[in-house]
Amino acid sequence: MSDGMSVAVVGATGVVGTEAVALLEERGFPVGSLRLMASGRSAGETIGFRGKDVTIEALAGADFAGIDLIFSAPGASVSLEYVPRAVAAGALVIDKSSAFRMAPDVPLVVPEVNGDAASRETRIIASPNCSTIPLVMVLDPLHRRFGIRRVVVSTYQAVSGAGQKAGDELIGQTVAILNRRPMPIEVFPHQIAFNCLPQVETFDPGLEGYSTEEQKVCDETRKIMGIPDLRITATCVRVPVVNGHSESVNIEFESPVDPAEARKLLDPMPGIRIVDSPAQGEYPMAVEASGLDEVLVGRIRRDFSVDNGLNLWLACDNIRKGAALNAIQIAERVFGIDPVRS
């Protein structure tokens, strides 16, 4: 490896980290050298990149000198601890965790929405929550044209967002139920197979009945769109889907809005694909969004219960655009890199 940047992926063995390594290769990111870091447990394992095995280093005690760019996807507590050291050593960190997202001096970026906010100067750029990213990609263009008055969103979130063990648990529980055997319940608070859990992440006493995920969707949407007082409320629900988040979105606008007009406005937006012929069975679905770069948007229709209202439905690969892809797109934007489309 020569020419190009010195890149590291932290949390390389996780669902998002693994996807980030694959996307760096798929998009021809100018990686001169690649270092992979994870917890000590994974140190010594290897991950393939451009036909070669890259050995995983332990994050603890890692020397960050010489690293230009870090794609960071560990838990928030790990990010809080190591990112300042990496930045002090000269790295630009694009962090997927929630650790720095709401810090006033850290830009929280979805390139299609507020790409101008991304800059090498801050040294830390945060990538939003996997439910927030597809939502703001749809809300922002609509807001610019029609002015959003209020948003009510209910999510249908896949288990992949909760990590590899969560996927194993969904499958393990499913197999156990089909075979009438006792099922493991470890990652999620209750059975997730053939069930819906109105809990994503945790309930903090200060959040007045909202989960941390619900709070993030609202806070992060406001920050990315630059509307601190945006009226938005969320209900976040885990569903027995392996990969791909869906969202039911109700929007009230300042100006009159026609579904056909909204469709026409969203259709050419980068990163959005309209799938909206419900009578022909065409609408966004998690299993079709999974593996795609685009946010699928459909079921766009007038909400007759309010002036200037719309309902719509979206689906998005929460690991790809909802996490790893968005981080890499931030880097492409900051460094002026054109991706190679595979």
Add this chain to the structure above:
Amino acid sequence: MSDGMSVAVVGATGVVGTEAVALLEERGFPVGSLRLMASGRSAGETIGFRGKDVTIEALAGADFAGIDLIFSAPGASVSLEYVPRAVAAGALVIDKSSAFRMAPDVPLVVPEVNGDAASRETRIIASPNCSTIPLVMVLDPLHRRFGIRRVVVSTYQAVSGAGQKAGDELIGQTVAILNRRPMPIEVFPHQIAFNCLPQVETFDPGLEGYSTEEQKVCDETRKIMGIPDLRITATCVRVPVVNGHSESVNIEFESPVDPAEARKLLDPMPGIRIVDSPAQGEYPMAVEASGLDEVLVGRIRRDFSVDNGLNLWLACDNIRKGAALNAIQIAERVFGIDPVRS
């Protein structure tokens, strides 16, 4: 069998019909004689009732003379055809299909909400859609106290509502995916296993992008609550859950409303059980609602995006209270029968 009413169950082999037969026994309904009717294909089969096998008759050509009460759970087209004949022969029909629900002279009844509308005089009483029933049970008491201004509901509907073959398809697809085999897609328009489908029933050109299910939820809620201009909008979604519908409900009220006040108001309501300690992992879930008579209600919290707003989450056995149980409770109400609780 002697003493008691001459009762028939039409559509007796379906998911709802089977549950109705079981509930008649479980609740000690005063059945003097029981006739079971279904399509010709099932004629001659038997279903157990109070320890004896009852033989299924073909509905086509059945003689309804002498039947006091029919629990009717076939498809709407079948109901449309046979119900007038049954009524002409003297039966009171409680019909679960959508055939007569919106007919002005047919009461559409959830006993806890508008039980007074049920009467033997109309000869046909309609039981609402499985998504509508739990929703109105929650909305009605809240409306009486705080006055509802607008409702936004997103559903998470189990496959059992689509019949026995739908349950088989979810399980069949799940097994096929786990074994990496081709999967059957026959009942639903797309893969339902590990997926969410923003389609319940069909899309009619006249409904401006809404599914027939979404239209029913709105129209039926207005009729049952007696508020023809109630502002309500719905997004109905099928999820890979075997049994038990969940709903994310956002409500804007005329008067200020406190979550604790709403909880206290709903708690003693018949047919409602508050499950609302999210920090302790206690909230309504489809797998816990399944098999229960009550609608589980929780995640009750203030919606800060609007004056006088609440969000809540409910779960309900869509085959039981959402269908068969509600029909039997209508009969109990009309005939003044106290159920025997098992």
